[in-house]
Amino acid sequence: MPIDFLPVFLMVAVVVVLSVFILTLSRLIRPNNPYPEKNRPYECGVDHVGEASAGLFKVQYFVIAILFVVFDVETMFLFPWAVVLQDMGMFGYIEMLVFIVLLLVGFAYAWIKGALEWVS
Amino acid sequence: MDLTVIKSSVLASGPEIIVILGACVALMLSLVPRPGQGRLLAGLSLLMIALAAMMSLSLGQYPQTAYAGMFVVDSFSTYLKMLLYLGTALTILMSTSYLTAENVAKGEYYVLLLFALSGAMIMVSGTDLLIIYIGIELQALSIYVLVGFLTTNTRSNEAALKYVILGAFSSGLLLFGLSLFYGLTGTTQLDVMSEVLDVADTSSPLLALATMFLLAGLLFKVGAVPFHMWVPDIYEGAPSPVTGFMSTVGKIAAFAVVLRVLMLDLVVLDPIWRNSLIVVTVLTLGTGSLAALVQTNIKRMLAYSSIAHAGFLMLGLLAGGSDGIASVCLYLLVFTVMNLGVFAVIILLNRGADQGEPIEAFTGLARSHPGLALITMIFLLSLAGIPPTGGFFAKFYVLVALIEANHVVLAVIAVLFSAVSAWFYLRIIMLMYMGETDHPAKVQITSSMGLALIVTLIGTVLTGVLPAWFLSVAQAATEGGLG
Numbered sequence: 001m002p003i004d005f006l007p008v009f010l011m012v013a014v015v016v017v018l019s020v021f022i023l024t025l026s027r028l029i030r031p032n033n034p035y036p037e038k039n040r041p042y043e044c045g046v047d048h049v050g051e052a053s054a055g056l057f058k059v060q061y062f063v064i065a066i067l068f069v070v071f072d073v074e075t076m077f078l079f080p081w082a083v084v085l086q087d088m089g090m091f092g093y094i095e096m097l098v099f100i101v102l103l104l105v106g107f108a109y110a111w112i113k114g115a116l117e118w119v120s
Numbered sequence: 121m122d123l124t125v126i127k128s129s130v131l132a133s134g135p136e137i138i139v140i141l142g143a144c145v146a147l148m149l150s151l152v153p154r155p156g157q158g159r160l161l162a163g164l165s166l167l168m169i170a171l172a173a174m175m176s177l178s179l180g181q182y183p184q185t186a187y188a189g190m191f192v193v194d195s196f197s198t199y200l201k202m203l204l205y206l207g208t209a210l211t212i213l214m215s216t217s218y219l220t221a222e223n224v225a226k227g228e229y230y231v232l233l234l235f236a237l238s239g240a241m242i243m244v245s246g247t248d249l250l251i252i253y254i255g256i257e258l259q260a261l262s263i264y265v266l267v268g269f270l271t272t273n274t275r276s277n278e279a280a281l282k283y284v285i286l287g288a289f290s291s292g293l294l295l296f297g298l299s300l301f302y303g304l305t306g307t308t309q310l311d312v313m314s315e316v317l318d319v320a321d322t323s324s325p326l327l328a329l330a331t332m333f334l335l336a337g338l339l340f341k342v343g344a345v346p347f348h349m350w351v352p353d354i355y356e357g358a359p360s361p362v363t364g365f366m367s368t369v370g371k372i373a374a375f376a377v378v379l380r381v382l383m384l385d386l387v388v389l390d391p392i393w394r395n396s397l398i399v400v401t402v403l404t405l406g407t408g409s410l411a412a413l414v415q416t417n418i419k420r421m422l423a424y425s426s427i428a429h430a431g432f433l434m435l436g437l438l439a440g441g442s443d444g445i446a447s448v449c450l451y452l453l454v455f456t457v458m459n460l461g462v463f464a465v466i467i468l469l470n471r472g473a474d475q476g477e478p479i480e481a482f483t484g485l486a487r488s489h490p491g492l493a494l495i496t497m498i499f500l501l502s503l504a505g506i507p508p509t510g511g512f513f514a515k516f517y518v519l520v521a522l523i524e525a526n527h528v529v530l531a532v533i534a535v536l537f538s539a540v541s542a543w544f545y546l547r548i549i550m551l552m553y554m555g556e557t558d559h560p561a562k563v564q565i566t567s568s569m570g571l572a573l574i575v576t577l578i579g580t581v582l583t584g585v586l587p588a589w590f591l592s593v594a595q596a597a598t599e600g601g602l603g
Contacts, residue, residue, distance in 0.1 A: 091126050105144045112151045 063115045067107075074103055132179065132186035132193045135172035135201065136241050142168030143234035150227020158219065161230040162212050162568075168234065169212075172241075173205045183600060189309055190248035196384075196601025197245045199449060199594065200376045203456055204244065206579075207369040208237045210460045213572040215361040218467045222359065224269055233365065236262035240373035247385070249298045249308040252377055256294070256341065259373060260287050263366055267358040273473050279357025286340070286350045294337025300330035310385035317388045331392045334381070341374040344434065345403040348427050352411075355423035360470060360477070363419055364463030367426045368456045375433055375452060383437060383445055384601055390440070397438060402533055404431035409541040418466055418477045421544060422459070425503060428541050429455055432518055435534055439521035442598050447517040449594035450583075454502070454510035457579030461499040464572050465492065468563040482548050483555035489563060493552045495577055502580045504545040505538055510583030510590075517591060 081088075081096050088095075110116065130137065146161050154160075180198030185191065212233060219225040239259030246252040264287065268280025302308050304327060305316040320327065340347040355363045382393065408428025415421035429451075436448035469481045486493035502511035515538060522531045565573070583590050 090123070094126065102140075102144070105147060109147055109151065 060118060067110060129186035132184055133191060135176045136238050138168055138172045139234055139238040143231050147231045157227055158216055158225045161227045162216050165212050165230045165234055166209055169205050169209050176201045190251045191245050192247045194600045195597045199597030200244045200372055201241055203372050203453055204237060204240050204369055207456050208233060210572050211361050211365040213568045214464050214467050216568055217566045218361050222270055222473055232262040232266050240369055243373040244376040247310045266362045267354060269359050270473050275357040279354045283354045290337055290340030293333055297330050297333030297337055314385050328392050331389050335393050338378050342430050343427055344400050344430055345407045351427055352420045352423040356417055356420045360463060360467045364460050368459055372452050379445055401431055401434040405534060405537040409537040412544045416479055418479050435522055436518045439525045442602055443521040446595040446598040447521045449597055450517055450591050451514040454514040454583045457576045458499050458502040458511055461576030465496045469561050482551045483557040484560040485552040488560035497549050498580055500545040500549055504542040508584045510580050513587035
């Protein structure tokens with residue numbers, strides 16, 4: 001029922017209020033001193049060479065980002081699984097094992113293919 | 121859950137596990153390039169499909185649910201899985217020579233085909249909206265990559281990008297519908313959901329909204345008008361075997377979900393979607409048949425033709441009941457063999473993906489290769505729905521079911537559009553037999569390609585000669601599904 005979702009809406013409200021508060025507060029108390037280097041987009045410590053849409057950019061960024069997301073999502077599944085593992089027993093344990101083994105197959109593939117090598 | 125339940129669940133999903141294991145092994149093997157690797161991986165994939173098919177056949181006799189009711193093995197899912205195996209196996213047989221010719225013979229191709237197959241199998245067997253969604257995503261993600269497999273071909277890249285964007289969009293629609301259903305019924309499991317909906321008020325606007333989102337998401341996958349815009353572009357850009365795979369295996373899986381969700385489990389929603397589906401069906405038949413008339417690329421033409429066939433399949437849905445579902449099941453079988461047959465010919469006539477696939481490639485085929493031209497003619501006549509081929513009976517049984525359900529006007533419209541669509545199939549036959557050209561096609565039929573042609577030819581002819589037997593098989597499958 002709608003009332004059950006009250007905590008969700010409260011959460012949304014808190015997030016909005018808090019972020020507005022922090023941004024306003026820092027705007028008021030911080031010194032304002034922009035200079036060119038500071039305004040440059042940050043690109044993982046590599047000198048930026050222009051717009052991404054204007055030319056070629058290293059595909060390795062993309063590959064590493066994708067691999068990061070895969071394992072990020074894996075952790076996202078691992079935490080709730082760990083919380084309810086006691087109730088799920090053997091079945092839950094085996095299920096997660098299968099999941100991780102399948103991920104490892106993909107990881108081994110990516111590794112052997114050289115997706116983790118940084119060619120500069 | 122105790123060990124016996126786990127065991128029976130694993131056993132019930134055995135075919136899926138075999139296919140996924142096969143894909144993982146093939147993925148590892150593809151890392152060590154060696155001469156003849158393509159043949160090895162193709163053979164391994166075919167072996168895995170054969171094993172899975174045998175397991176499915178033996179499991180099909182014991183209907184059961186597994187994984188706490190999220191997964192089902194019944195005669196309906198077994199029948200459709202057999203079609204999926206057939207479609208994938210034929211695609212693999214056709215691919216080997218094409219990949220070598222296009223210089224993209226990589227092992228990952230077979231791995232992705234197997235993953236797409238397992239996704240489609242999960243779609244067919246899933247009885248939980250989340251499981252079905254996972255199946256759809258697994259199948260779609262694999263096909264996105266397969267569409268862009270010609271990495272140096274811009275059309276292939278463009279098609280892959282378009283497909284990813286539109287696929288993600290349609291998945292969003294579908295997922296939104298699913299989340300509304302979950303919010304309304306408190307479950308994602310189809311049988312529980314149908315119990316809740318039985319007592320629910322079907323005139324509630326929220327339920328109508330949820331149904332519409334679900335329907336739109338599914339129609340996107342099926343390629344029905346007005347959600348058909350992606351079909352021609354992606355069919356044209358994708359490598360030809362992949363186009364054949366998408367148009368058959370992808371369509372079977374999508375219709376399996378539509379049948380399972382709308383016809384078998386959530387029949388209660390029928391009054392909500394019926395009128396809009398009638399409009400969509402007529403538009404699909406019309407657009408598919410008329411737009412195909414002006415195409416000059418054979419794959420684009422077949423894309424519109426497959427839209428028109430999707431319209432016919434949706435007529436089976438509208439007819440409803442066990443007759444309607446059985447006619448859809450039979451139609452899917454016939455469509456698989458005849459469509460893949462035409463794609464086998466297209467692959468044989470391929471002069472390089474950069475050249476495109478102009479209809480003129482068929483010109484004068486009867487003079488240089490009379491046998492091949494005859495086979496092609498049978499496939500095209502079947503697609504047009506001319507007796508005594510399987511395509512005629514597929515359409516015939518859909519129309520019979522439609523008339524028995526008192527939709528005479530729809531049946532008349534369908535016949536009219538079917539007559540229109542006969543023209544563009546006959547145009548190719550005319551080109552083959554009456555066209556004059558200085559450069560008739562020179563083709564070399566490899567043994568695997570020959571096997572694919574023979575299987576599709578036998579399938580097309582046999583369904584035309586023994587339609588009653590195939591219909592009884594489809595009816596038995598439907599009865600099992602209705603349980």
